[in-house]
Amino acid sequence: MDAIGFKFILFMITALVVIVSSVLMATRKNPIHSALWMIVTFFAMAIIYLLLNAQFIAVAQVMVYAGAIMMLILFVIMMVNMDKGNEEETTKASWSLGKKMAAALLMVILLVELLFGALFYRMTARVGDYPADAVAAAGNAKTVGALLYGQYLFPFEVASILLLIGIVGAVVIAKRNK
């Protein structure tokens, strides 16, 4: 078996895992189980990044999303919802007609987009600016770093200022209660 075939099989498996685990995440009643399936989704996504030769992004995905952010979410769920098992009362009553309609509408939009994408965007054989060999030669983290601090410096700085605002906001809200 050659490397391409092996990668294709791996991709199919991970893609299936992503889809199944995200469906499971949306349908679980227990919020902790939802969070767990979300971790599985993130992890499988990281494997897809790896298959695309984006090692840095893959590990950042596991560290930041599957690691830190999901840990925070789990922590909050555990704090708020200490006794598991009585979450069924809220689920049925809160599904009003309006919410159902909105969900159906979103679903239709998503399907149309999928169809549109599949029909009108063809895969081209054009090689992008950062093919796998070039990235591997320069070093994966180096390429990402050079892009972040070169071409995309402004969006990067704006994003960090946004995060700073978030931190300051959190401190303000935490201090107000005292």
Added chain:
Amino acid sequence: MELWYFILEVVLKNLVVISILMLFVAYLTLAERKFLGYLQVRLGPNRVGTWGLLQPIADGIKSFVKEDIIPNNADKPVYVIAPMISFVAALSMFAVIPFGQSVTLFGREIKLVIADVDIGILYIFAMGTLGEYGIVLGGWSSGNKYAILGALRAAAQMISYEVALGLIVIGTIILSGSLRLTEIVEAQRNVWFIVYQPFAFLLYIVAALAEINRTPFDMPASESELACGFNIEYSSMKFALFMIAEYAHLVTVAALTTTLFLGGWLGPVLPGPVWFILKTCGMIFIFIWIRGTYPRMRYDHIMKFGWKFLFPAALANVVITAFIVALR
């Protein structure tokens, strides 16, 4: 054919590393009990074999044959998976740590590291955070109030100390200019990074102890108040898996400290792997020594220390290192 040789090489390296790691873990439990015993002026285990040398085997057999209990109000699938997560994460962390220079065997150049990846150090942190899920989920799924408290503490402690840990390591990354662990070791050929970064070395030991939940930061499992915390309901092999994961994580952290600050496998006369194992054992001894010396910290003190001292200190270390490297 080349592909098959490659696969064979990877499988063999994995087997060798995992067996050595498991042997290390088994005898680390004995060494820890022995050293702690001497530090506390008692003898430690000395009944099974001379000097207690068969104690790890006896412990292994004991955990195999004990009854496996799953509590009634446990979340069964999560309860079963949690120790496995811990175990797998702790074992897979070691994959990127280099334990020697490449050797030539049967006409093939073999690197003495399982996976020499470009982002090695980030991979270790990623696996470390995944390992923490085992503790948090194990505590939560047990359906026991002490276990849940342990899990909450583990989660909060991990969030707090992971940030500082990542920042501390950035100093060595700036000095070596690479995230690849083999290159970090190569960059220390003349001077070990502990000379350039003595402050970061101390901070790293503190943050690493908190990361692997050891005394004085063993809040998730503090025996005296939580009656062993997150693993209170676990028995038999599941408990053993948690223990093995904890000690494998300890060995990995010691090996990583060696790699980052003590020049990894580099050293005169003796071959690389020997130096690597010697330095790692030294680090492990320091960790045991710390456990025998310091009492457990109070929980709010740990949080205050993590956010108000460790985090700013790590940040200052990054800024100063970057400044000096930029001036050079």
